[in-house]
Amino acid sequence: MSGRDTDGEAGGDAADGERAGGGGETEMNLVTAVNETLARELHRDEAVRLLGYDLGPIGGVYRATDGLYETFGEDRVIDTPLSENGILGTAVGMAMRGERPVPEIQFLGFFYPAFGQFMYALAKMHKRSGGALDVPVTVRVPYGGGIKSSEYHSESTETFFVHTPGVRVVCPSTPRETKGLLAASVRSDDPVVFLEPKKIYRGFEEPVPDGDFTLPLDEARVVREGGDVTLIAWGAMVRRAETAADRVDADVEILDLRSLSPIDVDAVLDSVRRTGRCVVLHEARRTLGLGAELSALINEYALDSLRAPVKRATGYDVHFPGHQVEDAYMPDAQRAQYAVEAVMDYEF
Amino acid sequence: MALWSERRPSDDFHRVLAPDGSLVGDPPELGDDELKRLYRSFLQTRRLEEKLLRMQRRGEISIIARSLGEEAVALGSAAALAAGDWCFPTYRQTAARAYWGSPVDRSVASLMGAETETVNEHLPPDEEGEGVVFTPPYVPLTVNVTNAVGSAMADRFRGTDTVSLAYVGEGSTSEGDFHEALNFAGVYDAPVVTVCQNNQWAISVPAHRQTAAETFAQKADAHGVPHERVDGNDVLAMYEATKEAVKNARDGGGPAFIEAVTYRRVEHNTADEPGVYRDEEEAEYWAERDPLDRFDAYLRREGVIDDDWVEAVGADVDAEVQAGVERAREVPESDPERMFDNHLHGEPSWTARHQRAELRAEQRGENPFTDFDGSGL
Ligand SMILES: Cc1ncc(C[n+]2csc(CCOP(=O)(O)OP(=O)(O)O)c2C)c(N)n1
Numbered sequence: 262m263s264g265r266d267t268d269g270e271a272g273g274d275a276a277d278g279e280r281a282g283g284g285g286e287t288e289m290n291l292v293t294a295v296n297e298t299l300a301r302e303l304h305r306d307e308a309v310r311l312l313g314y315d316l317g318p319i320g321g322v323y324r325a326t327d328g329l330y331e332t333f334g335e336d337r338v339i340d341t342p343l344s345e346n347g348i349l350g351t352a353v354g355m356a357m358r359g360e361r362p363v364p365e366i367q368f369l370g371f372f373y374p375a376f377g378q379f380m381y382a383l384a385k386m387h388k389r390s391g392g393a394l395d396v397p398v399t400v401r402v403p404y405g406g407g408i409k410s411s412e413y414h415s416e417s418t419e420t421f422f423v424h425t426p427g428v429r430v431v432c433p434s435t436p437r438e439t440k441g442l443l444a445a446s447v448r449s450d451d452p453v454v455f456l457e458p459k460k461i462y463r464g465f466e467e468p469v470p471d472g473d474f475t476l477p478l479d480e481a482r483v484v485r486e487g488g489d490v491t492l493i494a495w496g497a498m499v500r501r502a503e504t505a506a507d508r509v510d511a512d513v514e515i516l517d518l519r520s521l522s523p524i525d526v527d528a529v530l531d532s533v534r535r536t537g538r539c540v541v542l543h544e545a546r547r548t549l550g551l552g553a554e555l556s557a558l559i560n561e562y563a564l565d566s567l568r569a570p571v572k573r574a575t576g577y578d579v580h581f582p583g584h585q586v587e588d589a590y591m592p593d594a595q596r597a598q599y600a601v602e603a604v605m606d607y608e609f
Numbered sequence: 610m611a612l613w614s615e616r617r618p619s620d621d622f623h624r625v626l627a628p629d630g631s632l633v634g635d636p637p638e639l640g641d642d643e644l645k646r647l648y649r650s651f652l653q654t655r656r657l658e659e660k661l662l663r664m665q666r667r668g669e670i671s672i673i674a675r676s677l678g679e680e681a682v683a684l685g686s687a688a689a690l691a692a693g694d695w696c697f698p699t700y701r702q703t704a705a706r707a708y709w710g711s712p713v714d715r716s717v718a719s720l721m722g723a724e725t726e727t728v729n730e731h732l733p734p735d736e737e738g739e740g741v742v743f744t745p746p747y748v749p750l751t752v753n754v755t756n757a758v759g760s761a762m763a764d765r766f767r768g769t770d771t772v773s774l775a776y777v778g779e780g781s782t783s784e785g786d787f788h789e790a791l792n793f794a795g796v797y798d799a800p801v802v803t804v805c806q807n808n809q810w811a812i813s814v815p816a817h818r819q820t821a822a823e824t825f826a827q828k829a830d831a832h833g834v835p836h837e838r839v840d841g842n843d844v845l846a847m848y849e850a851t852k853e854a855v856k857n858a859r860d861g862g863g864p865a866f867i868e869a870v871t872y873r874r875v876e877h878n879t880a881d882e883p884g885v886y887r888d889e890e891e892a893e894y895w896a897e898r899d900p901l902d903r904f905d906a907y908l909r910r911e912g913v914i915d916d917d918w919v920e921a922v923g924a925d926v927d928a929e930v931q932a933g934v935e936r937a938r939e940v941p942e943s944d945p946e947r948m949f950d951n952h953l954h955g956e957p958s959w960t961a962r963h964q965r966a967e968l969r970a971e972q973r974g975e976n977p978f979t980d981f982d983g984s985g986l
Contacts, residue, residue, distance in 0.1 A: 314780075318886040319813035342783035342819045343750065343811050371749060374784060409671050409722075413748055548960060572978050577964045582948040584671055584722035589945030589968060596971065603978035 279441065282472030289469050292462035294436040295325045295401070298443040299363065301473070303333050306361060309447060312339040313348055313365035322367060323403060323462055345375035349400065353382045356396040356452075363447055369404035369456070370413030376421075383452045384427040399446045403459035404432075405497050405544055406576075407591050409584040416581050417544035422454045423522040423551060429478060430522040432456040434499035437469045441476030442519060449478060456521075458497035465500075479520045481528035487514035490538035490601055493529065493555060495521060498542045498592065505542075505597035511605050521551060529555060530563050537568035538607075540600040542592055547575040569607035574600040617894070618809065618816070618870050619824075622838040625845040628898045630906025637849040641913050645922075647688060647844055648908060650708040651901050652919075653926040654680050657713060658703060660930050661720065665879050670720040678842070678874035680704040681900035682806045683776065685847025686867070687741065689855050690774060695742045695760050697753040697775040700878075701806060702746075705776075709740040713933025718940045724947040731940045750781040754790035754803055761794070761801035761864070772858045773801045774851075779868075780811020782828055783819050791832040791866065800858035802851060803829075803866050807841065808873035813886040829866035841869030842900040845907075871900075945972060959983075 289297065302309045311326060317340030320327030330338040341348050345366055352362035366372045372379075386396045406415035422430045429451050433439040439457070446453040484499060489511040494502040495518040506513035514532055518524065533539045539559055541552035552573035559571050574596045582590050625634040639647075658675045665673050676683065679701065687696060687705035698705055706716070712735070718728045725745075747753035757775035764771045781787060782805060794801050805825050809816045822828060829836035839850045847869060854865035872895035876883050883889065908914045949957070949965050957965070966986045967977035980986050 314811065315813045317813065320885075322812065322880075340814060340818060343780040343814065344783040344785065346785050347783065373749075374786065411672075411748060547964070570981060574978070577948065577968065578960055579948045579952060582945075583719075583724050583943065585943045586722075586724060586945040586948055589972070590948060596977075599971070599976040600978045603976055606979075607981060 279476050281470045281474045284470070284472040286468035286470055288466045289436050290463050290466045291433070291436045291439050291458070292323055292325050294439040294469055295443060295457060296327055296329070297469075298440045298447075299326060300329060300332065302363070302444060302447045303329065303337055306447075308359060308361040309363060310337050310339060310355065310360055311363045311365065312341050312352060313367065314341050314343050315367065316340055316365055321365065323459060325401070325403075325457070325462075326365070345371060345373075346378050349375040349378040349383060349398075352398045352400075353378060353386060353396050356398045357386065357394055361397050361447065363399045363401060365401045367403070368414050369402050369418060370416045372402060379422075379428075380425065384425045387451075388427055395450045396452050397450045399443075399449070399453045399455050401455045401457060403462075404456045405458050405460050406581060406587055407460040407497070409587065411583070412581045415587065417576065419456060419521055420545060420549055420551060423554070424549075427452070428522065429453040429520065430456065431478060431520055432458070432496045433519065434458065434494075434496055434517050436467050438476065438482070438517070438519065440469050441474050442478065444473070445475040445478050448475065453478075456496060460497040461500065464497075476519075479523055479525055481525035482517040482519055483528075483532070484515035484517050485513070487512040487536065489513065489536055490540060490604055491516055491529075491532040491536045492540050492542060492597065492601060493518060494542040494597075495519060496544075498544060501592070501594045502542050502597055504594035505601060508594065509598050509601045509605070511601060513601060518551075524554070524558070526558055526562075529558060533559050533563050534566040537566050538604045539567075539571045540574055540597065540604060541571065542574045542597045542600070544576050544592060546578045547573055548578050550575055568609070569604035572600040572604050618807075620840065620870075622840050622870055623846050623850055624840040624843050625849060626843045626903050626907050628842075628903055630903045630910060632907070634846070636845055637852065639845075639848070643688075644908060644913050645918075646708070647684060647848075648904060648914060649922050649926060650684055650688075650704055651680055651844070651904065652923060653707045653929065654684070654704040655901070656923075656926050657707070657930050660934060661717070662879070664717075664934070670717070671722060672878050672880055673720060674700045674878040675875050676701045676703050678895060678899055679806060679808050679871045681844035681847055681904070682804065682841040682869040682871055684708055685844040686774065686802075686804045686851040686869070688848050689851035690741045690772065691855075692739050692741065693771050694855075695744070695757070695771065695773045697744050697757040697760070697773065698746050699750070699753065699776050699778065700746050700748060701778070701808075702776050706743060709743070711740075711743060713930055714936035717934050717937035721937060721940070722943075723940055724943040724950075726947045726950045727940060727943040732936060751777055751784040751786035751790070753777070755786055755793065757803070758790045758794045758797075758799050758801050758864075761799035761858075762797050764800055765797065770859045771800070772855050773799075774855070775801065775803050777803060777805050778811060779805055779807035779809065779816050779825050780814060780819055782825055788828075788832070791829055791834050791864075794864035795833040798861075798863035800861075801864045802854045802858060803864070804851065805866065805868045806871065807868055808871050810873045810877070810883075810887070812877045812881060813883075815887070824868060826866065826868035834864045834866050836866040836868065838868045838870065841871030842898050842903065844900055844904050872898075
């Protein structure tokens with residue numbers, strides 16, 4: 262019961278491997294990559310429908326859906342009432358009937374009113390129907406701090422989603438990754454929470470393949486190879502990891518997790534078995550942040566390879582602070598560097 | 610055909626002052642001093658928001674949401690409260706605070722990004738407790754409305770005659786929380802008044818996309834909550850309608866809902882450009898219905914105020930705003946460690962102590978990750 266694909270591509274196969282449709286590349290930033298990918302998916306498959314408040318004439322508060330309402334009309338780009346639970350619940354219902362909705366929740370900090378629909382329907386429908394019903398819904402959610410806004414506009418609470426079975430959680434770190442992962446998410450027959458790092462929406466540009474382009478949804482990406490320490494990051498933290506790696510006196514392997522759920526455990530263990538050290542860098546609070554799970558996995562399955570304890574360079578266990586002190590909350594390249602240096606200096 | 614699919618809402622509502630300031634109903638019984646206090650609060654709100662806008666443009670504060678042209682909603686309704694009542698605002702009721710003398714310095718310091726603990730330390734709140742109690746402004750929409758209902762239920766249980774009042778935007782009435790709040794209010798006869806500040810836009814979404822109902826007031830019907838539609842640009846009508854609702858609630862008559870019809874003449878907040886999604890000519894139509902101009906014309910005609918008085922009060926509020934901003938500027942940058950404060954009572958947990966020590970080390974330029982046995986840094 263997947264969506265009505267217009268060009269004969271089955272919904273699920275995008276997750277099978279990297280695919281580019283050929284052609285050139287265009288430099289663009291991350292939010293433009295979101296926009297282009299949504300336009301492409303709306304064209305490709307008439308079951309794709311965007312929904313959310315402020316998606317229409319304004320084109321989203323971050324302009325991620327700029328121009329799409331004009332191009333595709335109000336039944337494809339649906340400007341909704343101000344109701345997160347309504348948005349998610351109706352998206353699930355549409356998906357049960359063969360649509361392929363792509364709802365937007367304006368900020369991660371305002372997702373919580375939709376937790377009822379998230380837990381009861383989105384994440385559970387496939388299982389409850391014994392696999393008979395698919396809910397191919399991709400929920401786009403801008404997340405993360407460092408934008409000098411207020412608490413609820415800066416949170417990074419991916420753990421809530423990762424802790425819930427039955428839903429994929431995907432988080433791109435560059436414009437190219439955004440295109441490949443968003444297209445694959447929309448085409449996936451699973452529900453996906455797609456976390457967009459708004460801090461770097463306009464942070465930088467890079468070449469993005471012009472044609473049809475998807476990336477696998479359950480493979481981590483080796484950003485750079487190294488032999489001394491594995492630095493795991495995702496979203497906006499990947500760039501900070503790269504800066505830290507440039508600065509430290511160690512050969513750092515950077516792993517961009519990309520899929521936060523399910524985790525590409527093989528990639529994590531392979532890397533750590535080679536380097537013997539690991540640092541996890543994330544914006545989220547530390548307790549039960551994804552770093553805790555990664556650390557546990559490494560401890561359970563790669564203890565023999567470890568030359569130092571796994572360290573977590575993260576946010577603190579506090580509510581996201583006001584903008585005067587947010588820089589002190591946010592993990593930056595310096596914090597990542599300290600953690601890398603600490604595990605490099607450690608001796609059993 | 611629903612009213613909201615029209616360009617402008619019906620003016621089938623309670624009104625005392627016509628847009629030109631002439632009386633079209635019986636004015637509430639307010640003495641000259643009370644009328645002047647309303648006027649002064651109006652002016653203070655405008656001057657404060659103008660000042661904040663300049664500060665925002667200079668980068669001194671991050672984002673503000675102005676209420677220009679909508680002030681009468683918060684002002685008239687808040688003025689109908691009494692000392693000891695509780696008020697649950699969102700970000701768009703500057704005028705309610707102005708009326709109750711809520712200090713400018715504290716709100717400006719918060720907008721400058723200071724942690725509340727720092728603000729409390731350097732600009733302690735009034736301890737006298739003589740006014741209305743304001744909760745911190747709510748940012749997550751409609752969360753305040755259920756809280757206000759609970760607050761009102763607490764008053765009923767205790768037999769106190771305090772009233773709770775919550776504000777909600779018309780867009781926010783689409784949230785489930787809104788209906789849950791009104792339902793509880795009805796079922797428990799809670800002494801709570803909910804004022805819907807219908808400024809017809811929720812960022813870019815117009816009111817007619819929020820509901821197929823003819824009015825927002827109507828939404829209260831399903832919950833058995835009495836409701837009234839009021840001209841939100843008429844401060845006297847707002848005062849009158851809220852006064853009646855508050856009195857009724859105080860006397861054990863249960864909840865009420867007021868839809869105040871107004872218009873968001875300015876941007877949603879300073880990050881927004883309304884020209885992208887709406888016809889800005891509408892704002893001109895509403896500028897002609899400005900709530901302060903209307904009140905001004907009325908008071909002059911009644912001989913309550915004149916040029917000299919207005920000028921003097923203008924200078925007075927400017928000085929007050931300026932002094933408040935100066936005091937806010939003198940509040941030192943928040944110590945990053947403040948972020949750990951006020952999470953749990955009692956002794957800080959192991960985690961809180963260790964993470965705080967890490968932050969402190971990092972601030973000193975030391976490696977915070979050198980603790981490998983849990984003994985601390
Ligand atoms: C639960 C929640 N969802 C989304 C937002 C983001 N947001 C802030 S203000 C706003 C529009 C509110 O419109 P309305 O209720 O009409 O009030 P107004 O701002 O016009 O006074 C939105 C969507 C939020 N603050 N909280």
